[in-house]
Every structure is written in C-alpha cells, then in structure tokens.
Amino acid sequence: MMAEGAIQAGCKFFAGYPITPATGVFKTMVDQLPSSGGVALSAPDEISAIAYCIGASMRGFKAMTATSGPGWALMIESVQYALITETPLVVALVQRLGPSTGGATQGGQGDVLLAEFCTSGGYTIPILCPTTANECFELSILAFTWAEIFRTPVILLSDKETGMTIESIDYSRLSKSTSQNRPTNFAFRDIGEFKKEQRRGTYYFDSLHEIPAFAPVGGDRKVTATGSAHDKQGRLQKNSPETIDVLLHLEEKIHWRSDDFSVVKADLQSGAKRLVVSYGVTSRAARDAVLKARSSGRKVSSLTIQSLFPVPARKISEAMEGVEEVIVAEENFRGLYRSVIERHCNGRKVRGVNKIGGMITPQEILSAITG
C-alpha cells in the first residue's frame, strides 16, 4: 500500500535493492510503476539505489526508494546529500529487528532515532509512521507532498508487521486528496510564499524559512549541486555568512513549520489520568487495550503519533491535559521515542511498555494501563 500510495502521489521513479521486509514495496513498484508511466529499477546495492533516486529527483521526477535497517545504514550518507541539496525524496524504511543483519524476518521499532538523527549536524528529517494498510497508502501520499513542497527527504517509517501483513481495505474509501492533480511536480510554485526569479539560483531564499524555487538539472537554468556547504547559488564556500545562512535555512524551513507537520490521532477521554502514547503497529495493540480498559470502566486516553518528527509538541501537550501518567508503548528495549517525548511531559510520570523480538500484545499494554 505504501507503493500504491506512492504511485497515486505521482511517483515516477523507484530504485531499490530487495530486502526483507521491504521487498513488498520493491516488488509492487517494479510490477506497477511502469504501467503508470514511471521507471522502476533494481539497483546493484542500496547506495546506488538511493543515488539513482536523488538523480531522478534532481531531474524533476518524484522519486522513492525502500529498504530496511541494514540498507538504511548504507543510505545514510546519501540522505544527507539529498538534504543539503534540498532534493525531494521519499524513503520507505520498513524496520526489522536490529542491530546489523539482526532478525531479517522479525519486526521491530528500533530505527526511530537512527532514522531521525542520521545527519551530521542533527537536521530534522520529517518522519511519518503508518499503523494500518490504509495509512500506508495515505501517509505515503503525504510523504510525497512534504518532500516535494518542502524540498527535503522524508522517511516513511513502518515495520515488518505493517509492511508484510495483508489486510482487507476498502479502496473506494481511500483518500484521493493529493493525487496527480497537482499542476506540476512541484506544488510550491503555486503556494506563492516566495518570489520566483529566473536569475536567482535554485537555493535562493529571502528569509531563512522560505523554500527556494526548484530548478531541474538539464532545464533552462544553471543548477549546481554539491554536498559541500554552499551559498544560495550552490557554489562551494567556507564559512561565509551566506553559507551559514544556507545551513541554518535547511533546519529553519522545517522547524518554522513544525505545527504543519503534526499528524496525530487522539482518542481522548475526559477525566482520564493515564495516556497511552504509541506509533506504528503498536498503536493497534494500544487501541485494543484502551477499548478493553474502558469497557471495564477505566478512564484512559490514547494518542497515536503519525508524524514522529518534527515532534508534534503542541498536540502532545494538548493530549496530556489533566493526565498524570504517560505510558509509551514501542517495540524496542530502551524506549527510544519515550526519550524524545519525555521532555514534553512537564514532570508527569512516564512509563514504557517495551519488548523486542515480538510484537507488543494488547494484553501487555492493558496490564500497564491497569497496573
């Protein structure tokens, strides 16, 4: 469904290297993308796969690759290149049990921080995290929208259980909101938040948060792309005020819009003293647990975070109103995302439900709610 969402979003280029549990995305793209007028390639390795995608995107095509933990480790260098060259790109990262080759056919939610903090400099990379087949489709479209209009790599972070489970969905009810109806590949040309001037370089902005106009390689303007620190025209420069501005801009364009990046599903109950926070496949167990707890008369709220980064701080704070204890359920042993949102909990008690090597069951979350 991630692949089908990508095609619906208008993705025209896919390159990947097969890896369980992301092979489903690879296979669907190879099967279906060509008939939608796109190109799908099997690359010799993950480094080439992502580099092909960056090239296609620089030429003006919406591009995506898909991998799992070990492949992601190889892609990290190139993701940074996409980030500094402001190249739109979607990476579907289907998590499995780590570290290293880990458990090829076992699930996990252990790449959350590796995905987010993979850049030197600690830049924010938007991460979307689907919980169901429906959401794989819809968040895939959203990932493309964000990648395109903010000129950034976006990670679609799922897990083995979400990526490989087959489930029934109603195609007719899937959102068609951001389909191929966009007039160009690059919607920001139409949102009018900057002055487009032909003579200016492809990285030009007035204030730090502005998104520069995209010019394709091979188009009518000169385009310089470099992984080195550069000025607004893409020329390599060291420590000039303009270069530092470009580096600050890379973060500010995301940070300034943090609230636009907030996607959560809140199921709040008034008077609830406990809030269960979860993401990905664990949210489905959490939903079951919360419903069971309520049916036995307990008051409990639930928050599913779909946009893990930038952290949807305002929506988390809203969900925490009146709550005394926060329970964060995730399939890793250290409580990776818990460590991120703890600072937004304002001194409330924070507990984790953690496990590796198998999914967290509704019963395990229920015990935490009632315990």
Add this chain to the structure above:
Amino acid sequence: MKSHEIIIAGFGGQGVLSMGQIIAYAAMIEKKEASWMPSYGPEMRGGTANCIVIVSESKISSPIVSRFDSAIVLNQPSMEKCDSKVKPGGILVYEKSAILQPPKRDDIEVLAVPALQEAVRLNKKQIANMILLGAFLERRPIVKPETVIEALTSVLPERHHHLIPLNKQGLLLGIEFGYSKHTVVA
C-alpha cells in the same frame, strides 16, 4: 461470528502461510474484514513458520492476539507452542503424522487429520494443507468452500493455476473427513 482468531503453524514449505492467505482472501471475497500476519525464519524451507489470521465482522485493530479461537498445527514444535493458546471451547486441528505427543486438553475440540497420508495416496503431497484446511472449515465454517476455491486464484501464482482442481479435490476430501468425525467429538 463476531471475530475469529486463528493461528496456523508448522515448517516452511508445508503451505502454512498460503493456508492462512487463502482464508484471508476468502473472507475478503465474502466482504468480511480480514488480516493475515506472517512470521517466519530467514530460511525459505525447513524453518519454522506461522501466521495469524483474523476474520471479523467489524474492523480489526490489533493483528496480533495472545489467545486463539482455532489453531492448525503441522509440526511438533508448534504444537508445544500453540496447544495452550487455544481458548476454551476452541478447536485444534493437526497433521496426524507430524505429531508425536497429541494435546491433552479436554476443554477444546481436538481433530487429528491424516492429511499427508491422504495426499500421498493421491500422489500429490503438496495438497496436504488443503485437506487440513477443508477439515478445519468443516468444523468451523468461517468461510464458504466456494469462496475458498475462488480465493485460490488470488493466492496461487498464475503458473500454478492448473493445480486449482487438485486443490479443490484436497479441500473436499478434508471437508468429508471433518464431517465423518462429527459423531466422535459431539
């Protein structure tokens, strides 16, 4: 039927995952909600494999559950794992030739099916899983046999479509076997 949770477990190559897929697709054809979650080792054949299938009248939240309404077991290691996870009143169907220690529970229905033996008799070992599936569906009619046959076209790759009649034969054999056991367990 509100929601029916099934675990199917055995070795890779026994048709464990496809059996689950067939149930899930058949449920979908019958406009029920379905989820199929595979779990297997890195080996293609010989490793352990299982899948959890949920068929429901309403939306399914968690694809994983801790206790099952039904279990279909194809090897001894899986028997040891699944035996205790069947809810009281549930059913445990197993491949007779693969199980050395049959389950001892008396609060569930237990059905030993000589599926492999029957399949070998037909000279088609690979339909043993359909015989098991038929026997199971006879006892727990979660989906109709007609839709199971229909589902085969989605689950089997096209190059195997010529085997659909054979699979149908296996399914019917299983159904007959399940039916013949009615008096024993009633």
